[in-house]
Amino acid sequence: MSDLLERLRSRGWRMTSQRRVVAEVLAGDHVHLTADEVHARAVERLPEIARATVYNTLGELVALGEVVEFSTDGRAKRYDPNAHRAHQHLVCSGCGLIRDVRPAGDPLAILPAEERFGFAVEKADVTYRGLCPECSAG
Secondary structure, eight states, rough: OHHHHHHHHHHTOOOOOHHHHHHHHSSSSTEEEEEHHHHHHHHHHHHTTTHHHHHHHHHHHHHHSSSSESSSSSSSSSEEEEETOEEEEEEETTOOOOOOOOEEEEOOHSOOOGGTTTTOOOOOOEEEOOOOOOHHHH
Protein backbone atom coordinates (compact mmCIF):
# COMPACT_ATOMS: atom_id res chain seq x y z
CA MET A 1 0.00 0.00 0.00
CA SER A 2 1.31 3.47 -0.84
CA ASP A 3 2.29 6.03 1.76
CA LEU A 4 -0.63 8.25 0.72
CA LEU A 5 -3.14 5.40 1.01
CA GLU A 6 -1.76 4.50 4.44
CA ARG A 7 -2.05 8.10 5.64
CA LEU A 8 -5.64 8.35 4.36
CA ARG A 9 -6.62 5.05 5.92
CA SER A 10 -5.12 6.07 9.28
CA ARG A 11 -7.21 9.26 9.17
CA GLY A 12 -10.37 7.22 8.65
CA TRP A 13 -11.01 8.77 5.22
CA ARG A 14 -13.91 6.95 3.57
CA MET A 15 -12.23 4.94 0.82
CA THR A 16 -14.59 4.61 -2.15
CA SER A 17 -13.32 2.95 -5.31
CA GLN A 18 -13.02 6.37 -6.98
CA ARG A 19 -11.06 7.88 -4.10
CA ARG A 20 -8.81 4.83 -3.95
CA VAL A 21 -8.00 5.10 -7.66
CA VAL A 22 -7.12 8.80 -7.37
CA ALA A 23 -4.88 8.07 -4.37
CA GLU A 24 -3.23 5.18 -6.23
CA VAL A 25 -2.55 7.40 -9.26
CA LEU A 26 -0.87 9.94 -6.98
CA ALA A 27 1.27 7.35 -5.20
CA GLY A 28 5.03 7.41 -5.58
CA ASP A 29 8.04 9.68 -5.56
CA HIS A 30 8.40 12.63 -7.91
CA VAL A 31 4.66 12.62 -8.73
CA HIS A 32 3.51 16.05 -9.93
CA LEU A 33 0.46 15.46 -12.09
CA THR A 34 -2.15 17.93 -13.31
CA ALA A 35 -5.82 17.16 -12.60
CA ASP A 36 -6.29 16.13 -16.23
CA GLU A 37 -3.33 13.76 -16.00
CA VAL A 38 -4.75 12.28 -12.80
CA HIS A 39 -8.11 11.81 -14.55
CA ALA A 40 -6.53 10.18 -17.62
CA ARG A 41 -4.62 7.69 -15.47
CA ALA A 42 -7.63 7.06 -13.24
CA VAL A 43 -9.80 6.25 -16.28
CA GLU A 44 -7.30 3.54 -17.25
CA ARG A 45 -7.99 1.84 -13.90
CA LEU A 46 -11.65 2.75 -13.47
CA PRO A 47 -13.23 3.70 -16.82
CA GLU A 48 -16.42 5.11 -15.29
CA ILE A 49 -14.70 7.67 -13.04
CA ALA A 50 -15.94 11.19 -13.79
CA ARG A 51 -13.68 14.20 -14.24
CA ALA A 52 -15.70 16.04 -11.55
CA THR A 53 -15.04 13.21 -9.09
CA VAL A 54 -11.30 13.48 -9.71
CA TYR A 55 -11.36 17.26 -9.24
CA ASN A 56 -13.47 16.96 -6.07
CA THR A 57 -11.21 14.25 -4.66
CA LEU A 58 -8.09 16.31 -5.37
CA GLY A 59 -9.72 19.26 -3.61
CA GLU A 60 -10.49 17.09 -0.58
CA LEU A 61 -6.93 15.76 -0.47
CA VAL A 62 -5.54 19.30 -0.58
CA ALA A 63 -7.97 20.45 2.13
CA LEU A 64 -6.88 17.51 4.30
CA GLY A 65 -3.24 18.52 3.83
CA GLU A 66 -2.39 15.13 2.33
CA VAL A 67 -1.58 16.53 -1.14
CA VAL A 68 0.03 19.86 -2.02
CA GLU A 69 -1.32 21.90 -4.92
CA PHE A 70 1.28 24.05 -6.69
CA SER A 71 2.17 25.54 -10.05
CA THR A 72 5.60 25.86 -11.62
CA ASP A 73 4.57 27.65 -14.79
CA GLY A 74 1.80 29.91 -13.54
CA ARG A 75 -0.83 27.88 -15.39
CA ALA A 76 -1.58 24.23 -14.69
CA LYS A 77 -1.95 23.29 -11.05
CA ARG A 78 -0.06 20.17 -10.10
CA TYR A 79 -0.63 17.78 -7.23
CA ASP A 80 2.20 16.48 -5.07
CA PRO A 81 1.51 13.64 -2.60
CA ASN A 82 4.75 14.28 -0.69
CA ALA A 83 3.01 16.80 1.55
CA HIS A 84 4.63 15.53 4.75
CA ARG A 85 8.24 15.57 3.56
CA ALA A 86 9.89 18.98 3.35
CA HIS A 87 11.23 19.49 -0.16
CA GLN A 88 11.62 21.93 -3.01
CA HIS A 89 11.21 21.38 -6.75
CA LEU A 90 13.69 21.09 -9.61
CA VAL A 91 12.02 21.88 -12.95
CA CYS A 92 13.38 21.32 -16.44
CA SER A 93 12.91 24.48 -18.53
CA GLY A 94 12.89 22.34 -21.66
CA CYS A 95 10.47 19.45 -21.13
CA GLY A 96 8.85 20.42 -17.81
CA LEU A 97 10.09 17.38 -15.86
CA ILE A 98 9.74 17.98 -12.11
CA ARG A 99 11.79 16.31 -9.39
CA ASP A 100 11.58 16.66 -5.63
CA VAL A 101 14.85 17.85 -4.08
CA ARG A 102 15.90 18.28 -0.49
CA PRO A 103 18.69 20.85 -0.37
CA ALA A 104 20.83 21.13 2.73
CA GLY A 105 19.98 24.02 5.01
CA ASP A 106 16.85 25.98 5.79
CA PRO A 107 15.57 28.18 2.94
CA LEU A 108 14.10 30.57 5.54
CA ALA A 109 17.55 31.17 7.01
CA ILE A 110 18.82 32.49 3.65
CA LEU A 111 16.50 35.51 3.73
CA PRO A 112 18.21 38.25 5.76
CA ALA A 113 16.15 40.07 8.40
CA GLU A 114 16.34 43.39 6.50
CA GLU A 115 14.76 41.70 3.45
CA ARG A 116 11.79 40.40 5.44
CA PHE A 117 10.24 43.87 5.78
CA GLY A 118 8.76 42.98 9.16
CA PHE A 119 7.04 39.83 7.87
CA ALA A 120 6.82 36.84 10.20
CA VAL A 121 7.99 34.45 7.48
CA GLU A 122 6.54 30.96 7.97
CA LYS A 123 7.42 29.14 4.77
CA ALA A 124 9.64 29.33 1.71
CA ASP A 125 8.86 27.73 -1.64
CA VAL A 126 11.96 27.50 -3.80
CA THR A 127 11.90 26.27 -7.38
CA TYR A 128 15.18 25.41 -9.06
CA ARG A 129 15.12 25.62 -12.85
CA GLY A 130 17.47 24.25 -15.46
CA LEU A 131 17.74 21.61 -18.15
CA CYS A 132 17.48 17.89 -17.43
CA PRO A 133 20.19 15.62 -18.89
CA GLU A 134 18.03 14.68 -21.88
CA CYS A 135 17.23 18.28 -22.78
CA SER A 136 20.86 19.32 -22.24
CA ALA A 137 22.01 16.61 -24.63
CA GLY A 138 19.49 17.62 -27.33
